[in-house]
Amino acid sequence: MGLKNKLKLAIFISGRGSNMLSIMDACNEPNFPAEISVVLSNNPEAAGIISASNAGIASEIVNHKEHDSRESFESEIQRKLKKHDVDLIVLAGFMRILTPEFIEQWPDKIINIHPSLLPEYKGLNTHERAINDGKSEAGCTVHFASAELDSGEIILQRKVPIKNGDTPQTLAARVLEQEHVAYPLAIKLLASSL
Ligand code: GAR
Numbered sequence: 458m459g460l461k462n463k464l465k466l467a468i469f470i471s472g473r474g475s476n477m478l479s480i481m482d483a484c485n486e487p488n489f490p491a492e493i494s495v496v497l498s499n500n501p502e503a504a505g506i507i508s509a510s511n512a513g514i515a516s517e518i519v520n521h522k523e524h525d526s527r528e529s530f531e532s533e534i535q536r537k538l539k540k541h542d543v544d545l546i547v548l549a550g551f552m553r554i555l556t557p558e559f560i561e562q563w564p565d566k567i568i569n570i571h572p573s574l575l576p577e578y579k580g581l582n583t584h585e586r587a588i589n590d591g592k593s594e595a596g597c598t599v600h601f602a603s604a605e606l607d608s609g610e611i612i613l614q615r616k617v618p619i620k621n622g623d624t625p626q627t628l629a630a631r632v633l634e635q636e637h638v639a640y641p642l643a644i645k646l647l648a649s650s651l
């Protein structure tokens with residue numbers, strides 16, 4: 458028997474969607490306390506959209522290139538979300554910055570995964586920067602989205618070592634494995650508190 462009253466997720470992606478797949482796998486476990494209502498992509502060519510469709514999950518595309526302002530882009534996202542039952546927005550490799558106005562409409566209901574141990578290495582090229590700084594540890598962070606980029610309250614982090622000879626690619630792969638553990642765990646944690 459599965460759980461009733463599961464947390465309804467909208468997963469936002471822009472590309473590959475491997476984090477989305479890890480959440481999808483978790484949601485397929487009968488006792489996982491969340492389910493995916495919709496996958497939304499700003500990129501009509503995101504591979505993750507095909508994976509979602511193949512799994513029979515509703516998907517929506519809101520192409521930012523068809524909007525001349527962030528406000529118009531985000532209004533369209535809100536319109537699409539209204540078609541679905543959504544408790545929590547899960548940013549999983551969504552590479553558009555959301556405005557504070559959008560975030561305020563979903564207070565404590567938007568989470569993000571970032572490939573660094575925040576507050577270190579906000580923004581892009583996190584692995585390259587950590588290696589160049591001679592760090593011995595890297596990792597990923599699941600956090601609430603806030604008006605300031607990559608700065609909301611931290612839900613959980615997972616660490617990996619940085620090894621001699623690591624390249625941004627080898628480190629990214631090691632961190633990504635932990636992302637795939639971290640995101641389902643964080644969603645489970647939130648489901649018990651929301
Ligand atoms: C992940 O590594 C995620 O942490 C990162 O993009 C990748 C998406 O991979 N997100 C960011 O850099 C956000 N600032 P995926 O599409 O396979 O889940």
